[in-house]
Amino acid sequence: MDEKRRTVASLVSKLSSVSERTRIDALIELRQMSKLDPETRPIIAEAGAIPFLAETLYSSSHPSQENAAATLLNLSISAKEPLVSTRGVLDAIAHVISHHSSSSSASAVQSAAATIHSLLAATDDYRPSVGAKRDIVYALVDILRCHVSSPPRTIKDALKALFGIALYPPNRATMVHLGVIPALFALVVKDGRVGIVEDTTAVIAQVAGCEESGDAFRKVAGVGVLADLLDLSTGASMRSKENAVSALLNLARFGGESVVAEVREALADIAADGIDDVEDNGSAKGKNKAKLLKVLFGDDDVNDDNSSNSVLSSGGGSQFDSF
Numbered sequence: 001m002d003e004k005r006r007t008v009a010s011l012v013s014k015l016s017s018v019s020e021r022t023r024i025d026a027l028i029e030l031r032q033m034s035k036l037d038p039e040t041r042p043i044i045a046e047a048g049a050i051p052f053l054a055e056t057l058y059s060s061s062h063p064s065q066e067n068a069a070a071t072l073l074n075l076s077i078s079a080k081e082p083l084v085s086t087r088g089v090l091d092a093i094a095h096v097i098s099h100h101s102s103s104s105s106a107s108a109v110q111s112a113a114a115t116i117h118s119l120l121a122a123t124d125d126y127r128p129s130v131g132a133k134r135d136i137v138y139a140l141v142d143i144l145r146c147h148v149s150s151p152p153r154t155i156k157d158a159l160k161a162l163f164g165i166a167l168y169p170p171n172r173a174t175m176v177h178l179g180v181i182p183a184l185f186a187l188v189v190k191d192g193r194v195g196i197v198e199d200t201t202a203v204i205a206q207v208a209g210c211e212e213s214g215d216a217f218r219k220v221a222g223v224g225v226l227a228d229l230l231d232l233s234t235g236a237s238m239r240s241k242e243n244a245v246s247a248l249l250n251l252a253r254f255g256g257e258s259v260v261a262e263v264r265e266a267l268a269d270i271a272a273d274g275i276d277d278v279e280d281n282g283s284a285k286g287k288n289k290a291k292l293l294k295v296l297f298g299d300d301d302v303n304d305d306n307s308s309n310s311v312l313s314s315g316g317g318s319q320f321d322s323f
Contacts, residue, residue, distance in 0.1 A: 004040055008033070008047045015052035020061065027056065027067035034074035041075050045082040050075070054092040057112070062105040069096060069111035076118040084119060084126050090133050097139035097158075101146055106154060113140060113157035120164030127164065131171030137162075137178050144183035152193050159199040166206035173212045180207060181216040185225055197236070201229065201243035208247040214255030218262070223251065227266035230274025241278050242286035244271075249293045264297055 011033075014026035030049060033040045044050075049071075056068035072093075075083050083089055096104045096112040116136065119126050130136060143150050143158040150158075162180065165171050184207070187200045204226075207213060217223060226244040229236040236244075248271075252263045267275065279290035 001039075004037075005043055005047070008040060008043045008049075012044070012047045012049045012052065015049065015056075020064070023056075024061070024063050024067065027053075027064060027071065031067045031071045031074065034071050038078055041077065041079045042082075044071075045075060045079045050083060050086045050089060054086065054089045057092040057096050057108070060103065062108070065096065065108040066105050066111070069105075069108040069115070073111045073115045073118060076115045080119055080123075080126070083115075084129065090130065090136065094133060094135040094139055097143070098135060100139065100143055100154065101149065106151055109143075110151075110154050110157045113143070113154070113161045116140070116161035117157065117164050120161070120167065124168060127168035127171065131165045131168055131174060134174065134178065137165060137171075137175060137180075140165075141175070141178050141180045141183050144180070144187055147183075147187055147191050152196065155187070155191075155193075155196055156199055159196070159203055163199070163203050163206060166203060169209060172207050172210035175207055176210065176212040176216050181213070181222065182220050185220045185222055188225055188229075198239045198243070201226075201240050201247065205243045205246035205250060208250035209254055211254050211256075213251060214259040217251060217255070217259070223248070223259070223262045223266050227269065227271040227274075230271035230278075232273050232277060236274075238278070238282055238286070241274055242282050242289065245275060245278050245286065245289045245293055249289055249296065252293075252296055267293070267297060 008030075011026045011030050014022050017023050017026075030044060030053075034044055053068045053072050053075075056064050057072075059065050059068070072083065072089070093112045093115060096108050098104075100106075100109040116130060120130060140158045140162050143154060144162075147155055162175065166175060180203070184200050184204050188197055188204075191197070191200075204222075208217070226247050228234055229240050229244040248263050248267070252260050255263075275290045275293060278286050279294070280287075282290065
């Protein structure tokens with residue numbers, strides 16, 4: 001362990017070198033160490049690497065930016081607290097994501113978005129502070145808006161980050177105000193790439209759980225789009241259908257009487273068979289949500305916790321690969 005500490009200390013000292021080549025070589029080694037040897041992650045954090053890594057995210061050098069972002073992602077797996085508590089880290093991550101279509105490396109953007117997901121997936125400790133960073137939320141939403149030019153992996157990482165942010169209910173109104181709902185539904189309607197619809201509907205289901213969602217869904221005919229996913233003729237995946245059920249249930253619970261009427265009409269019109277399909281063939285959670293939705297529109301009282309109803313196509317878990 002002492003040898004690892006000496007090696008890490010030497011590498012961290014090189015991050016302040018005047019030689020760009022020296023800095024990049026040190027970043028590459030730190031990235032590999034943090035990827036291959038989890039024991040080194042807290043050592044790297046304790047050695048003072050995090051402020052240098054954050055500063056490097058502003059670099060115009062893509063190799064520097066990419067390796068710094070990937071190292072931060074690796075540290076986020078098992079050294080979350082020192083990363084979040086270091087001043088300027090979230091601002092640096094916001095900078096990388098905000099420049100996704102201009103000066104930032106695509107790889108760095110992916111790692112930065114994945115870092116947000118990694119920080120938020122397993123615990124709710126950091127969801128309030130990350131969700132309060134409007135620059136981060138806006139930048140992630142903007143990636144979705146630019147879905148035609150954004151690589152699929154970048155979109156999926158942005159969706160996973162937004163999913164983590166939405167798991168903290170007070171963040172949902174902020175997401176709605178920053179335009180996440182039209183961006184999400186544009187993905188569902190226009191982007192058929194593998195896994196993207198599943199992950200998008202998972203975020204939709206979470207964001208539906210706030211009072212502000214009703215008007216925003218109405219402006220994009222969101223209830224109709226969700227009902228279409230439940231139409232058996234569209235061939236939507238079971239995961240997408242489960243998320244659509246969860247979203248409709250949350251809308252009915254939070255959106256007010258007019259939204260309830262709209263959901264009721266959609267269910268009676270084209271979505272009933274899809275709800276039956278989820279109840280018969282879905283996961284345990286999906287079956288429960290379908291039953292609850294049917295009970296709700298049978299005029300019975302229902303009380304339900306919607307904090308973890310939707311699932312990402314990656315499984316919705318907290319495990320995250322190192323880079």
